[in-house]
Amino acid sequence: MTPLNPSFAAEVAASFAQQPIMNLIGAQLSLVEPGVIEITLPYRADLAQQHGYLHAGVVTTIADSACGYAAYSLMPAGSEVLSVEFKVNLLRPAQGENFIARAEVIKAGRTLTVVRADVFTVAGDSDRELVATMQGTMICVRKRE
Amino acid sequence: MTPLNPSFAAEVAASFAQQPIMNLIGAQLSLVEPGVIEITLPYRADLAQQHGYLHAGVVTTIADSACGYAAYSLMPAGSEVLSVEFKVNLLRPAQGENFIARAEVIKAGRTLTVVRADVFTVAGDSDRELVATMQGTMICVRKRE
Amino acid sequence: MTPLNPSFAAEVAASFAQQPIMNLIGAQLSLVEPGVIEITLPYRADLAQQHGYLHAGVVTTIADSACGYAAYSLMPAGSEVLSVEFKVNLLRPAQGENFIARAEVIKAGRTLTVVRADVFTVAGDSDRELVATMQGTMICVRKRE
Amino acid sequence: MTPLNPSFAAEVAASFAQQPIMNLIGAQLSLVEPGVIEITLPYRADLAQQHGYLHAGVVTTIADSACGYAAYSLMPAGSEVLSVEFKVNLLRPAQGENFIARAEVIKAGRTLTVVRADVFTVAGDSDRELVATMQGTMICVRKRE
Numbered sequence: 001m002t003p004l005n006p007s008f009a010a011e012v013a014a015s016f017a018q019q020p021i022m023n024l025i026g027a028q029l030s031l032v033e034p035g036v037i038e039i040t041l042p043y044r045a046d047l048a049q050q051h052g053y054l055h056a057g058v059v060t061t062i063a064d065s066a067c068g069y070a071a072y073s074l075m076p077a078g079s080e081v082l083s084v085e086f087k088v089n090l091l092r093p094a095q096g097e098n099f100i101a102r103a104e105v106i107k108a109g110r111t112l113t114v115v116r117a118d119v120f121t122v123a124g125d126s127d128r129e130l131v132a133t134m135q136g137t138m139i140c141v142r143k144r145e
Numbered sequence: 146m147t148p149l150n151p152s153f154a155a156e157v158a159a160s161f162a163q164q165p166i167m168n169l170i171g172a173q174l175s176l177v178e179p180g181v182i183e184i185t186l187p188y189r190a191d192l193a194q195q196h197g198y199l200h201a202g203v204v205t206t207i208a209d210s211a212c213g214y215a216a217y218s219l220m221p222a223g224s225e226v227l228s229v230e231f232k233v234n235l236l237r238p239a240q241g242e243n244f245i246a247r248a249e250v251i252k253a254g255r256t257l258t259v260v261r262a263d264v265f266t267v268a269g270d271s272d273r274e275l276v277a278t279m280q281g282t283m284i285c286v287r288k289r290e
Numbered sequence: 291m292t293p294l295n296p297s298f299a300a301e302v303a304a305s306f307a308q309q310p311i312m313n314l315i316g317a318q319l320s321l322v323e324p325g326v327i328e329i330t331l332p333y334r335a336d337l338a339q340q341h342g343y344l345h346a347g348v349v350t351t352i353a354d355s356a357c358g359y360a361a362y363s364l365m366p367a368g369s370e371v372l373s374v375e376f377k378v379n380l381l382r383p384a385q386g387e388n389f390i391a392r393a394e395v396i397k398a399g400r401t402l403t404v405v406r407a408d409v410f411t412v413a414g415d416s417d418r419e420l421v422a423t424m425q426g427t428m429i430c431v432r433k434r435e
Numbered sequence: 436m437t438p439l440n441p442s443f444a445a446e447v448a449a450s451f452a453q454q455p456i457m458n459l460i461g462a463q464l465s466l467v468e469p470g471v472i473e474i475t476l477p478y479r480a481d482l483a484q485q486h487g488y489l490h491a492g493v494v495t496t497i498a499d500s501a502c503g504y505a506a507y508s509l510m511p512a513g514s515e516v517l518s519v520e521f522k523v524n525l526l527r528p529a530q531g532e533n534f535i536a537r538a539e540v541i542k543a544g545r546t547l548t549v550v551r552a553d554v555f556t557v558a559g560d561s562d563r564e565l566v567a568t569m570q571g572t573m574i575c576v577r578k579r580e
Binding site for chain 1: 160161163164165166168169190191192193194195196200201202203205206207208209210225227228229230231232233234235238
């Protein structure tokens with residue numbers, strides 16, 4: 001996919017740095033390509049639900065930010081991105097050392113962009129195991145001057 | 146709705162207390178009735194996304210826990226609850242002093258329970274304003290001995 | 291809710307009459323109020339899936355049209371409505387003599403409108419039983435001249 | 436993916452033949468592999484909504500059946516499949532000569548199976564264009580004797 005904004009990568013990184021929640025949970029931006037974003041999150045016990053698995057809301061937090069920035073990376077300069085809706089299927093208990101949310105744009109539109117994100121666990125060097133998948137819609141709004 | 150587990154309220158409270166993420170974000174269980182749960186979350190700047198609104202993932206976190214415990218409140222003793230899937234529509238920017246996620250069971254089944262949660266902002270004593278709504282599925286699993 | 295288009299009821303009815311699929315399956319518009327639409331569908335064996343229940347896609351067809359027209363009823367004159375996305379939870383086998391999809395607007399926006407629809411079975415004069423619920427997003431597009 | 440039921444292909448075909456709605460709309464089973472199903476539907480004017488596009492409910496009908504049979508193809512003998520929930524994003528107006536719904540299982544479980552379906556238009560020999568995508572959950576129930 002061809003980005004409309006030549007400085008998309010810097011703007012994604014700058015916006016991500018302005019999401020305080022990412023700092024609170026310890027998430028990092030690990031891949032920025034046109035229409036594709038990865039966010040990495042090491043497991044922490046204080047992010048868990050009652051069984052010790054990563055809470056589905058935290059899984060959603062990194063998937064949603066990944067989707068938002070995947071959409072944003074294809075928007076023209078001077079845009080802002082907001083989440084319209086998303087749906088998450090939780091496939092396995094979210095247990096592992098590290099989690100990666102990888103989002104890819106399915107259809108970029110002038111107003112609405114549809115994005116999918118998969119959230120994987122990664123233990124050591126082993127294969128990724130899918131724990132959740134998101135399908136969502138992002139909206140492009142013009143930045144207020 | 147009639148609870149199958151007479152000590153459902155104590156068990157919901159005990160399980161909620163074992164969700165470390167609720168403590169991290171400052172969420173509290175504020176209503177426990179059969180099939181109905183409310184979770185309250187005061188706004189904090191470190192829970193925000195890049196525009197200062199509560200991150201959609203945090204909105205989802207309290208909505209998902211509310212849905213899970215609403216389902217759990219109707220399950221027989223010896224059950225555990227897990228989220229199967231949910232869908233969230235974000236209706237307005239999540240700005241306000243306090244947020245309440247209110248979940249109500251739509252259909253309780255032996256295996257699957259369908260739940261809806263609305264997330265409101267509450268400023269002072271004024272009316273609730275809806276910021277997001279979730280429709281999701283929870284599954285009942287038998288507790289491992 | 292206050293309609294922006296004084297002739298919304300006539301326009302909903304006219305548009306519904308232009309949906310050939312409604313005629314094919316035998317669905318009728320049974321209630322038109324601002325932000326609220328009901329569509330009624332008598333059971334027919336040729337609308338069923340392999341167990342004789344109404345196919346989930348047919349349940350969705352009437353729910354989606356009800357949601358679309360509920361959104362459309364609140365749009366300004368000269369608008370068209372399209373479905374952006376919807377999510378359906380199927381709560382019970384869709385068996386019964388008659389089905390009613392009732393849609394209500396949750397949040398009407400200038401571009402996007404969020405709508406919920408419940409699909410009930412109605413047997414004789416007895417109570418409605420909920421078989422499915424939809425949560426979806428509709429978009430307002432200006433009619434091309 | 437490895438099928439548990441050696442006669443899965445015959446059973447999918449037999450069950451599909453028992454869905455009267457598929458005959459009503461003119462849909463055909465065009466691919467049956469373990470965990471992968473395609474259903475083909477030629478455009479017909481009586482399946483349209485008010486702008487002449489295939490109604491979103493019809494798009495959903497073939498996507499849902501494709502998802503159901505993709506899940507069913509991996510279930511043990513003596514199972515039945517029902518749809519629990521699905522979410523559909525509509526990406527483009529559904530216009531074209533032929534539509535294909537292609538479903539693939541993402542995660543097959545003993546009780547629940549998560550499936551994705553893409554619906555494409557195919558005009559002549561040209562490339563497929565994606566018009567909608569579904570993410571849903573199917574449930575395995577034991578056949579009643």
